Amino acid sequence: MSKETFVYTSSTLRSLRLQREMLEWEDKRRAASQQRASRRYQSAASSSLFLPKSFRRAQYCRDPAVHNALYTGDLPRVQSIFKDEATANLIVETVSEELVWSAELGLWVLTPQKKHTSPLSITAARGYRDCVKHLLLQGAQVDAMVGGRAALHDSCANHRAECTRLLLGYGANPNMLSEEGLAPLHLCTTQESLPCAQLLLEYGALVNQSTRDQRASPLHVAAKYGLDDHVKLYLCYGANIAHRNREGETALNASCASADRPEDAGRYYRVVKRLLEAGADVRIAGRKNHTPLHNACSNCHTRVVELLLQHGAEVNVSNCAGYTPVDCALQAVEDYLEGEPERVIATLLDHGAAPVNPKMLKFCALSPRVMEVVLNSYDRILSCDSWVGAVPSEVWQKHQEFYDSVLQLVNQPRPLQHLTRCAVRKQLGRRCHLGIAELKLPSSLQDYLCLPLKGYLK
Incomplete structure (x- = not known):
């Protein structure tokens, strides 16, 4: 037999046939994709005839001098550059080096990544109110979505209350979702953003609007970040305390799960207390059947554990892995040795927790006090x-x-x-x-x- 030939076994023939079918399928997929793209282009071309001139062709700006004027809030230069609607709606393009995994090279490489934003978003995010006002007066589209966000998203994310007020006054939509599926109210994640949240609600923001993917409400977000004043504000505007996100968690679940840093214990305690006083249900389990008590025990948050137990939390309920709150507390001992985990265990036992499974004792090997x-x-x-x-x-x-x-x-x-x-x-x-x-x-x-x-x- 020649060295250039080989025996075609049944498995070889089957592999070749499957490979040929895969290639044919890929060719058909590409052809269909090209047809869809062609139809979309024709549709866009015909519809563009009815759009204002400024919408037909996006103009990109890559000039570092223009970028510098916007990022530094240089009002005289901004006024000299952005004189009409066309310039006010430029798309600002920046290029930054980002680490990207290369499968071909098998290592991380620095790759240029283009990012787009608008002059209005840049100035609003940095609190340059006069620049924002000038751009709006020149015809900047207040709800333009460039780079996945509108200017209102960026002003709220960076707690720029004056710019937020100005944008809303010029008709910005307080309920617009970004490409990530977040409304401006979902981006109020710091204590400093409270004035922005108040403004959004005054201008008609929906207090129970959900994020697109996780179905989280603004109350979930505030509870997750331990923002007591935000929680109080949203409850005053009628926030649904029983709303559950895609994983079935309420705001109470989110707050108890996020209280994982001892230095933040006080503010999360205040959030949990406010939610419970407003009628939050301590029995609702979320992801992996974790109740708020499971989450609080996993973070060794003694005061929150006591608070939940006072409001009727079930001390012997098991999650989907079969662990009780005591088990969760024991598994967290090593991470919270300075947080007096023995107090959490004693509190649970004082509220009728079942005897600890001896197999779980290995988790408190580093803490003789818990062991005792x-x-x-x-x-x-x-x-x-x-x-x-x-x-x-x-x-x-x-x-x-x-x-x-x-x-x-x-x-x-x-x-x-x-x-x-x-x-x-x-x-x-x-x-x-x-x-x-x-x-x-x-x-x-x-x-x-x-x-x-x-x-x-x-």
């Missing part, structure tokens, strides 16, 4: 094999008294006093946090029932 609270909720210490190996040697040495006391109690009877504590807490159940205070016991015994930290077990 959890182990004191048991009436006996079982095998420690599931977590002992996860304790770093330096942590063990630092808290050796605690770990030694635990190992000594493995499979050993706990003192009668501790067993009595377990029995009383079990009897009180979810009323444990209230019932202990109602018991006619000395304060020292009441404290003992609340699982105080001693640094050792006995």
Whole structure:
């Protein structure tokens, strides 16, 4: 057999046939695409006859001197450059180097990327009110969508209240969606943007308008960013507190899920409190069946956890992975060692949380304080094999008294006093946090029932 030939097996023939069919399909797809493009072009050409002259052909500006005048807010130069409707509606084109993955080279390469915007958007985003007014007087289209956004989107995103007021006064649409599907109200994501939000609502912005993709309302956005004043404003304008986004989450879910930084704990607490006072339902589960309590526990936010429990949050409900709020709190211990995660665990146990699965103890290996609270909720210490190996040697040495006391109690009877504590807490159940205070016991015994930290077990 010649070296230039080979045997055509059945699998080879099938592969060749599939490849040929794929190529034929690709040729048909390209032909159909060209036909559609041709029809669109003809339609656009015919419709352009009825459009104003300035709309027929976009004019692009790449002059750095013009760009500089706009970005610096140089009013005299802006006035000298933009003298009529045609110049006021120029498309400003900039080129920037961006890292793009090259499959051919197998590495990231700097690639020039063109970006388009308008003179009105540039000046509105930077708060150059006089420049914005001049452009509008020269005929700049107030709702022109260039680069995916209108000028009103940019002024609100950059909390430029005076420019926002001016644009709205010239008829800007407060409900226009950007290419990303966001209305100006969805872009009010900072405390400084509150005046912009107020202006938008005064000029007819829809307080319950949803983003196109995620179906999030402005209330969702404000709750996500921990903006208490925005939440108060939207509720005053009739925001639907029960609105659920595409993943089924309410604003309360969004707020509890986003409170992941200890330094922001105070403002998220205020948002959650306001939403609950307005009637938010603590039982609604969102993504992956996470309730607000699951989210708050995942962020080790003690005050929010307490607040949710006070409003009837279910402490033993499971998410789609089978985890309860206690499980979520344990999994977050390593990330929040400085946030007193033991307080979250103790609070959940005081509200009737079921005993922690011993398999979950490995997640609190870095926190002896959490371990102490959890182990004191048991009436006996079982095998420690599931977590002992996860304790770093330096942590063990630092808290050796605690770990030694635990190992000594493995499979050993706990003192009668501790067993009595377990029995009383079990009897009180979810009323444990209230019932202990109602018991006619000395304060020292009441404290003992609340699982105080001693640094050792006995």
